[in-house]
Amino acid sequence: MTLDPEDLRLAVYESFAEIGQPPAVATLAVRLATDPEVVRRGLRELHQQRHVVLGAGDEILMAHPFSAVPLGFAVMGATTLWWGGCAWDSFALPHFVSDHEVLVSTRCLGCGAPHAWIVGEDGPPSGDQVVHFLVPAARMWDDVVHTCRNQRVFCSTPCVDAWLNSTGQEAGYLMSLETLWRLAQHWYDGRLDRGYKRREPSAALDYFRGVGLKGPFWGLQQRVTRPTRSSALSIPGEGESLVERRHASAECIDPHMACMLGRPGDQILSRVNGKLSQVRWN
Numbered sequence: 001m002t003l004d005p006e007d008l009r010l011a012v013y014e015s016f017a018e019i020g021q022p023p024a025v026a027t028l029a030v031r032l033a034t035d036p037e038v039v040r041r042g043l044r045e046l047h048q049q050r051h052v053v054l055g056a057g058d059e060i061l062m063a064h065p066f067s068a069v070p071l072g073f074a075v076m077g078a079t080t081l082w083w084g085g086c087a088w089d090s091f092a093l094p095h096f097v098s099d100h101e102v103l104v105s106t107r108c109l110g111c112g113a114p115h116a117w118i119v120g121e122d123g124p125p126s127g128d129q130v131v132h133f134l135v136p137a138a139r140m141w142d143d144v145v146h147t148c149r150n151q152r153v154f155c156s157t158p159c160v161d162a163w164l165n166s167t168g169q170e171a172g173y174l175m176s177l178e179t180l181w182r183l184a185q186h187w188y189d190g191r192l193d194r195g196y197k198r199r200e201p202s203a204a205l206d207y208f209r210g211v212g213l214k215g216p217f218w219g220l221q222q223r224v225t226r227p228t229r230s231s232a233l234s235i236p237g238e239g240e241s242l243v244e245r246r247h248a249s250a251e252c253i254d255p256h257m258a259c260m261l262g263r264p265g266d267q268i269l270s271r272v273n274g275k276l277s278q279v280r281w282n
């Protein structure tokens, strides 16, 4: 028996979109009029092509932006409840499912505080929380469940720092809720349509650049503005790096954030409302 992989992919996505969960293999076999073994083989092919993510027992864990397992976020629509995947995936859902507005909720890994936003299609939710991605774009698919589990929203940069220190991890990339919303807005366009093709790497880079992401974390070039010895601080122009840290471990540069990741004692140059200023972490 043959099975069109696109029929299988769409059946998985439609189930996630409608009921928040993936279909069982037996359900897929009935729906697609084929054998469970053919379905399993088809799912493994979709896994190879990164359309779905299977677990150790070939169960469907994810079909981005959907997740069958909790990764830190819950997303509530009018009649459907989804595990939200990561921050990126959770913010993508209102652009992707028939609900044009959803409630996204999570907890800060630094202090445990709850956070929730109404996320819709028209613009980013308000909020001064910060988003931290741990795994650089080039390695996101090494272990994509680990990657998604570590794309989270925190109260503030001190909460990110507290979590990194307590887990012994290197800093990744920080962005604002606004940048997260723009990243999520069109990333998954077309995945519910027949004939969907994944973006070529160059198109992905253009997309990242277009939503305001910067630096090698995303595979993008980054220019760093350094203060000169004469202490005449040059004000970075648009698209230039805004922050210089004495010991830079993060590649975090986001034009919408006034204050970046740092450690106590760091001297940080930060642009606030267009003015470059020196800030010291306490």
Ligand SMILES: [Zn+2]
Pocket (backbone or CB within 6 Å): 108, 109, 110, 111, 112, 113, 154, 155, 156, 159
């Ligand atoms: Zn916190």
Ligand SMILES: [Zn+2]
Pocket (backbone or CB within 6 Å): 085, 086, 087, 088, 089, 147, 148, 151
């Ligand atoms: Zn994710």
